[in-house]
Amino acid sequence: MKVFKDVITGEELFSDSYKMKLVDDLYWRVTGKLTTESNDVDESVYGGNASAEGGGETFDSNVQSGVDIVLAHRLKEVCDLGRKEYLKLFKEYGTKLNDYYKKNHPDQVAEFQEKFQTLLKEVRKITKDEEFQYFQSESASGEGMFALLGYEEDGLTPYMIFYKVGLEEEKH
Template identity: 30%
Template structure:
């Protein structure tokens, strides 16, 4: 199994135990599920009814100890500008042939998030470093299924 960690904080963010869909070569999209607090299903959906007396959590948030974080739209723009600058420097040094694709596609993604800003919730890793990777969560068209979005180039994979 590969664990994906934040490039700058080493916080655990996601693993390939979940189906990672790569969008435009720069963003992982991951489907989350609700489960009873304390259960460990590693991304396997349960077909059992949810007990309303048991605390329900989103598996990804609970497993990776993500912390919800509040941004204003202006703060999100400032985060994106600073974070993209850090990632651009990292890519220039480590994968320069990917830079053009990254800059083009990440700009499209960030603009899309900004245009539908109120649809998103934001999560930080365990260190709560607001200048590092942010997991963006948005509910699917059913209004119930949480989908998480991670900027791929802000993560590194480590076999565990």
Template identity: 40%
Template sequence: MIIYRCIISNDEMFSDIYKIKVSDNGIFFEVEGRTTTRTEDFDERLIGANASAEEVAEGTESSSVSGIDIVLNHNLHETGFDKKGFTSYIKDYMKAIKARLEETDPDRVKPFMAGAQEEVKKVLANFKNYQFFTGESMNPDGMVGLLDYREDGITPFMLFFKDGLVEEKC
């Protein structure tokens, strides 16, 4: 399995268990997820509890959590942006990625900057469609994944900057 981590925060963003496509200009990983509901039952036996034969036991609590599998599996946290705040964040984030690329892959800087600007314009044009998610550490400088839904209104997908990730084989 391959885990994709943010190069700034080292947070786990997603893994290769999902359907992953690279955008036409090579800027984004588009990761398709699905909406899921998980039930988490509390098992009293795990804490050594033993129901008494004399008392009527109260029912144990169970809870269910609904959400997008990518978000739930990788402990992503929703964050809020207005257009101005997102624009400010993305400028700083692109500068950080550009600086990393200048050190590690200088030939990639120009295509990244041109392609990223093109993709950011598309995001800003459809800004109200997106939800934003940070990694587990909620590092404000780290990557923010963008969640949207396909035309069917049911199938969720997330966008992650390809150049802002490192692959880790498990």
């Protein structure tokens, strides 16, 4: 299995366990699904029997609903972020990526800069045409990638967009 991490934060964003499509060699469009996860404790696993006197332990129910990619990789939603603010953050992210490439891949800086300009045009276009939610890696530090979460035309099938220039693949 491959895990895709943010090159700035080093944190996990998604894995290849989802349906993925590389669009124009610019970004991964990863299709997820709506799901509900429960972390409830089942006493039968531990051999527990409820006492006739009613003195058994009770546990709080821990149920989470949402997009499987978000839940599995503990992505955090960045609320109250509009398109204009997102594009500003995206440009700042590009500056951080440029510094990363200069330091870690100096031979790829020109290629990165060209790809990022193309990506910026594409991001402007898709965020103008569609509504998105914005997510970051688990720490939500504001330093790394702000991934997009949108829905297919059916309104039920979620997908996320992660930018190829800001990812590193790690095999597990």
